[in-house]
Amino acid sequence: MRRQGALLGLGVILFFLLGHLLLPISFASADAGEKKLIFDKAKLLTEEEYAELNTMANEYAAKRDTDFIILTTNNDLNLDVVLITEKFYDTQAPGYDKPHGNTAILTLDMKNREVYLAGFYKAEKYLDDERLDRIRSKITAEFSEGNYRLGFEKFIKTSYKYMGFEPGVDPDNILFNVGFQVIAALVMGGLVVGIMAARTGGRVTVNRHTYENARTSGVVDREDRFIRTSVTKQKIEKSSSSSGGGGGGGGGTTSGGHSHSGSRGSF
Amino acid sequence: MNVIDYKCPSCGSGMVFDSDTGTLTCRSCGRQDNIEQTSDPLGQRTASANEVHEYHCTSCGAVIVAEAETAATTCSFCGSAVVLGDRLSGKLAPGLVIPFSISKEKATQAFKKWCRNGLLTPNKFMEANRIKGVTGVYVPFWLYELHNKVDVQGHATKVRTYTRGDYRYTETDHYDIYRRLQLDYVGVPVDASERLNDQLMDRLEPFPYNQLKSFKTPYLAGYVAEKYSYTDEELLPRAKNKIRDYIEESISASVKGYTSTHLTNKQIDTRVKNTDYCLIPVWLFQYNFNRKIYTFAMNGPTCKVVGKPPLSKVKISAWFAGVFGVTLLALELISWSMGGGFL
Ligand SMILES: [Zn+2]
Ligand SMILES: [Zn+2]
Numbered sequence A: 001m002r003r004q005g006a007l008l009g010l011g012v013i014l015f016f017l018l019g020h021l022l023l024p025i026s027f028a029s030a031d032a033g034e035k036k037l038i039f040d041k042a043k044l045l046t047e048e049e050y051a052e053l054n055t056m057a058n059e060y061a062a063k064r065d066t067d068f069i070i071l072t073t074n075n076d077l078n079l080d081v082v083l084i085t086e087k088f089y090d091t092q093a094p095g096y097d098k099p100h101g102n103t104a105i106l107t108l109d110m111k112n113r114e115v116y117l118a119g120f121y122k123a124e125k126y127l128d129d130e131r132l133d134r135i136r137s138k139i140t141a142e143f144s145e146g147n148y149r150l151g152f153e154k155f156i157k158t159s160y161k162y163m164g165f166e167p168g169v170d171p172d173n174i175l176f177n178v179g180f181q182v183i184a185a186l187v188m189g190g191l192v193v194g195i196m197a198a199r200t201g202g203r204v205t206v207n208r209h210t211y212e213n214a215r216t217s218g219v220v221d222r223e224d225r226f227i228r229t230s231v232t233k234q235k236i237e238k239s240s241s242s243s244g245g246g247g248g249g250g251g252g253t254t255s256g257g258h259s260h261s262g263s264r265g266s267f
Numbered sequence B: 001m002n003v004i005d006y007k008c009p010s011c012g013s014g015m016v017f018d019s020d021t022g023t024l025t026c027r028s029c030g031r032q033d034n035i036e037q038t039s040d041p042l043g044q045r046t047a048s049a050n051e052v053h054e055y056h057c058t059s060c061g062a063v064i065v066a067e068a069e070t071a072a073t074t075c076s077f078c079g080s081a082v083v084l085g086d087r088l089s090g091k092l093a094p095g096l097v098i099p100f101s102i103s104k105e106k107a108t109q110a111f112k113k114w115c116r117n118g119l120l121t122p123n124k125f126m127e128a129n130r131i132k133g134v135t136g137v138y139v140p141f142w143l144y145e146l147h148n149k150v151d152v153q154g155h156a157t158k159v160r161t162y163t164r165g166d167y168r169y170t171e172t173d174h175y176d177i178y179r180r181l182q183l184d185y186v187g188v189p190v191d192a193s194e195r196l197n198d199q200l201m202d203r204l205e206p207f208p209y210n211q212l213k214s215f216k217t218p219y220l221a222g223y224v225a226e227k228y229s230y231t232d233e234e235l236l237p238r239a240k241n242k243i244r245d246y247i248e249e250s251i252s253a254s255v256k257g258y259t260s261t262h263l264t265n266k267q268i269d270t271r272v273k274n275t276d277y278c279l280i281p282v283w284l285f286q287y288n289f290n291r292k293i294y295t296f297a298m299n300g301p302t303c304k305v306v307g308k309p310p311l312s313k314v315k316i317s318a319w320f321a322g323v324f325g326v327t328l329l330a331l332e333l334i335s336w337s338m339g340g341g342f343l
Helices: A002-026 A049-064 A082-090 A122-126 A129-145 A148-162 A178-199 B104-116 B199-205 B233-254 B313-337
Strands: A036-042 A067-073 A105-108 A114-120 A217-237 A260-266 B004-005 B015-018 B023-026 B032-034 B070-074 B080-086 B133-165 B165-191 B224-226 B260-289 B292-299
Touching: A002 B023, A049 A067, A067 A082, A067 A148, A082 A105, A082 A114, A082 A260, A105 B233, A114 A122, A114 A129, A122 A260, A129 A148, A129 A260, A178 B313, B004 B015, B015 B080, B032 B260, B104 B133, B104 B292, B133 B233, B165 B199, B165 B233, B165 B260, B165 B292, B199 B292
Parallel strands: A036 A067, A067 A105, B133 B224
Antiparallel strands: A105 A114, A114 A260, A217 B165, B004 B080, B015 B023, B023 B032, B070 B080, B070 B224, B133 B165, B133 B260, B260 B292
8 A cells, every 4th residue: 555655646747747747838918018029120020920929928927037038130331240240239228137138149141141140148158169169150041041030030939939948958968858857767667567477477586506516527628819909090081060051159249348259150 | 107196105095285385295194205215106107108198087987177287187087196197108208397386376476576576466355355366386407518619710890099289190000800608508498388378488587406306206296286388308499599699699799898899790500518407397377357368477486477467647647747747857958057057
């Protein structure tokens, strides 16, 4: 009976775990005091797409205390994409917690077809250059193919996801993948029960020493003749940090004095 | 005379082998005869060479119901212990026997205890109150002594890696290896009964060979015994097959210390040094559960039980859910402690 109690407890824990999993879907609250987070000056989104994306950005912002901002521009003044981003931050003073606060910005320069990702304050810490590089490499293809809305959505979702991992941790580590965790747990359950079931019929408890006459058995003759040594050498690949699209250029500091992380590339 | 019985010299009642004292015992007057010191009645008679199809109980004269493999049983009419002498002499004479050393009651208790320990068996089964039949059977086994000369040749490597400058170097030392092993296996048991499942019998091992005795028929009095259905020559392939894995393991153990080994030539010369015909005590249990009969076998001296019990779907699911939950929770905690967040 005590075993049943323990199992019941486990069931309750499982229920909460599942509940936890489904939580992000169930909380799609309406636009109560929505902030403008999408600045689509290049008019890449339809009215509906804009509204949908802005609502989504607001939702995710609340979960990470960080504003996720999308900025598109035709860049008539032909400014550098990093400069556009920094100027935007200095003048608009975005931030979830306060003006000039926690912000992650995606800037799309349609003139030079360049994309820049930047993280300020909490986002600078949780979305460092390397993580921004990874996010950029995941979304660049969407921009190249003109799927802007999808690219923006991916940016918000991936940034949100990565900010759930402590700085310095590999967010793509398979251990953090819930699907992997569930499959590993299923395999483990199957394995344990399978072994238990297989052992119910009685185990084989003899091994090679059971019937061996130890006094007369063993290696009676051996030879290990060295023939030759072969050597191969391989150049050690330096891990290339910025990938694809003529990327490069990490973070910096705005003229207003706000330090940020960054990842730049073309699409 | 093909039927041997054991009449008490004091009172004339039938005597049986008593597993607790290891003596031939009279249940009426309590007389106990040491088996090793008395002469075996089998030795004094010359069993008839021609095959006998009908045996009569020497006590009551009834026909003894016995299958073709049976070498000892009890008369179903009067209960006297009878041994069918012609099935235990000549070519069929066992050399060795491990006598029963625990009583039927103790064996049944041990079996009930085993039933209670099943983690996946239904609770009803664990109550163990429907044991239908308990039979003590002397099962015929061949014990082989097999001497093996093993010669192996092959190629092995030792690999080191180190970095110097911008390069990673891999240095591989190549060796030609040769091993000669002498592997002697003594008392490799192969069950020679046709009736009993080979896999079941294999799992019963090991048998305590320190309890081996020279065969004498009184050890069988009161129990069922079978004669072998297959000769030692016929079963040699099974014996060789049993030691095959042991030989492979010994070979691998002899070439340790390398990064990789590849054997190109392997020669195993197996010689049969000796075979013994031995009767080994096994308790057979018939268990009636949900209108199905389950058979279990118990190693007579060690009480090890083998046989597939029924499995409870409820318990299997519960264990699966439990292990699944604990693993998932553990993985979550690991990922959380690594900074991955809780889901
Ligand atoms: Zn007596
Ligand atoms: Zn009778």
